[in-house]
Amino acid sequence: xxxxxxxxxxxxxxxxxxxxxxxxxxxxxxxxxxxxxxxxxxxxxxxxxxxxxxxxxxxxxxxxxxxxxxxxxxxxxxxxxxxxxxxxxxxxxxxxxxxxxxxxxxxxxxxxxxxxxxxxxxxxxxxxxxxxxxxxxxxxxxxxxxxxxxxxxxxxxxxxxxxxxxxxxxxxxxxxxxxxxxxxxxxxxxxxxxxxxxxxxxxxxxxxxxxxxxxxxxxxxxxxxxxxxxxxxxx
Amino acid sequence: xxxxxxxxxxxxxxxxxxxxxxxxxxxxxxxxxxxxxxxxxxxxxxxxxxxxxxxxxxxxxxxxxxxxxxxxxxxxxxxxxxxxxxxxxxxxxxxxxxxxxxxxxxxxxxxxxxxxxxxxxxxxxxxxxxxxxxxxxxxxxxxxxxxxxxxxxxxxxxxxxxxxxxxxxxxxxxxxxxxxxxxxxxxxxxxxxxxxxxxxxxxxxxxxxxxxxxxxxxxxxxxxxxxxxxxxxxx
DNA sequence: AAGTGGTCTAGACCACGTG
DNA sequence: ACGTGGTCTAGACCACTTG
Numbered sequence: 001x002x003x004x005x006x007x008x009x010x011x012x013x014x015x016x017x018x019x020x021x022x023x024x025x026x027x028x029x030x031x032x033x034x035x036x037x038x039x040x041x042x043x044x045x046x047x048x049x050x051x052x053x054x055x056x057x058x059x060x061x062x063x064x065x066x067x068x069x070x071x072x073x074x075x076x077x078x079x080x081x082x083x084x085x086x087x088x089x090x091x092x093x094x095x096x097x098x099x100x101x102x103x104x105x106x107x108x109x110x111x112x113x114x115x116x117x118x119x120x121x122x123x124x125x126x127x128x129x130x131x132x133x134x135x136x137x138x139x140x141x142x143x144x145x146x147x148x149x150x151x152x153x154x155x156x157x158x159x160x161x162x163x164x165x166x167x168x169x170x171x172x173x174x175x176x177x178x179x180x181x182x183x184x185x186x187x188x189x190x191x192x193x194x195x196x197x198x199x200x201x202x203x204x205x206x207x208x209x210x211x212x213x214x215x216x217x218x219x220x221x222x223x224x225x226x227x228x229x230x231x232x233x234x235x
Numbered sequence: 236x237x238x239x240x241x242x243x244x245x246x247x248x249x250x251x252x253x254x255x256x257x258x259x260x261x262x263x264x265x266x267x268x269x270x271x272x273x274x275x276x277x278x279x280x281x282x283x284x285x286x287x288x289x290x291x292x293x294x295x296x297x298x299x300x301x302x303x304x305x306x307x308x309x310x311x312x313x314x315x316x317x318x319x320x321x322x323x324x325x326x327x328x329x330x331x332x333x334x335x336x337x338x339x340x341x342x343x344x345x346x347x348x349x350x351x352x353x354x355x356x357x358x359x360x361x362x363x364x365x366x367x368x369x370x371x372x373x374x375x376x377x378x379x380x381x382x383x384x385x386x387x388x389x390x391x392x393x394x395x396x397x398x399x400x401x402x403x404x405x406x407x408x409x410x411x412x413x414x415x416x417x418x419x420x421x422x423x424x425x426x427x428x429x430x431x432x433x434x435x436x437x438x439x440x441x442x443x444x445x446x447x448x449x450x451x452x453x454x455x456x457x458x459x460x461x462x463x464x465x466x467x468x469x470x
Numbered sequence: 471a472a473g474t475g476g477t478c479t480a481g482a483c484c485a486c487g488t489g
Numbered sequence: 490a491c492g493t494g495g496t497c498t499a500g501a502c503c504a505c506t507t508g
Contacts, residue, residue, distance in 0.1 A: 212395070279496080
């Protein structure tokens with residue numbers, strides 16, 4: 001077996017959800033039913049469901065059952081996700097139905113020079129990544145990285161999330177109608193010295209994700225925290 | 236036992252990490268050692284470590300061990316600094332007339348009970364905050380906090396951002412047309428034990444901010460764990 | 471050779487919702 | 490009374506790293 005059973009099982013279910021074969025609110029089989037169905041022990045099923053839960057695809061209600069979540073949220077609970085390979089993020093759903101196409105070329109910076117803090121004539125590595133699932137486009141991204149900074153490790157990532165009109169290339173590949181908005185994530189990878197090491201513009205079909213979820217640690221003991229319940233905001 | 240063993244165990248370790256008793260890179264006990272230490276089976280330890288992993292507090296390296304991770308800080312830099320009071324974030328823009336209106340009342344949890352993990356009859360503090368600038372609405376938020384958790388300090392904040400149809404109250408105050416979308420931020424403040432301490436739903440006029448910008452710290456490209464850990468670094 | 475995390479088996483009891 | 494998800498026990502084998 002190339003991959004763990006619980007990953008395969010989760011992927012199988014995830015695919016049904018994303019392709020719409022299982023619509024939101026649908027109740028899944030019980031743990032014991034699944035265990036029998038997939039011929040594994042209960043622990044494995046629980047691992048699989050835990051994976052689906054972490055991806056926001058299902059939710060469980062104690063003593064009732066497991067249900068398909070309303071809409072998959074794009075979860076960015078941890079910055080490590082940004083370095084996850086696309087294959088890693090989607091790979092467990094693939095019966096080779098997820099396809100990643102990558103083009104790498106070296107071009108001059110042109111219009112991206114200003115953001116990158118270089119001159120338009122400088123050479124950058126331009127990577128175009130296209131992801132399809134069952135032939136339908138999931139995402140497309142353009143990444144630009146100056147060759148002079150190929151060895152510079154990024155330390156910070158800034159993400160700007162918005163519904164925007166896509167570039168012509170993104171629109172045509174995603175197959176959106178003219179004037180349609182898409183969810184975009186503009187990323188700026190910064191080095192220690194606040195220099196922009198790399199930029200990346202990602203587009204998603206607008207209806208694929210209902211929200212972007214972030215999780216952050218709070219500074220405890222800081223008076224600055226808005227704490228409406230108490231009179232002076234002190235924790 | 237009030238809470239599951241794996242939660243207690245994870246909490247115990249999490250506390251040591253957050254208080255600095257365990258510094259980044261420190262190697263934790265092995266699964267089997269922990270199982271013996273806490274007098275539970277291996278599965279429970281694995282559940283506990285899985286919880287810590289999902290919180291980004293530790294990271295595991297196969298065939299090597301479990302290590303305290305660098306806690307990546309996720310900081311939202313706009314459109315509003317969540318860590319400052321509303322007055323603080325707008326107050327020093329002296330040339331504008333920013334007004335903050337706050338209503339505080341105690342109500343029963345009702346529909347918000349489920350998210351907060353309480354019963355609908357439980358009492359919550361409901362705070363409505365309205366911000367105007369030069370008389371124009373900037374934002375409106377509803378905050379709900381169970382009275383039983385007024386003293387519980389939140390340690391984590393999860394935010395889901397999306398364009399959504401606002402509640403009737405939000406729509407009427409923001410003055411949006413029926414059917415219009417607004418930018419929403421749904422916040423869940425979590426305590427150490429992963430309990431929801433407070434929720435907050437914020438709406439902004441859709442055209443006020445073009446994007447939400449997040450800034451987060453990345454691990455550097457190497458293995459994030461300082462390796463090898465010091466010989467006596469175990470717990 | 472010993473130990474690690476990753477995966478898995480084959481059971482079990484509990485509190486609670488549903489019929 | 491039965492089924493549910495949640496939790497837990499007490500083992501096991503694997504691929505691999507370390508000493």
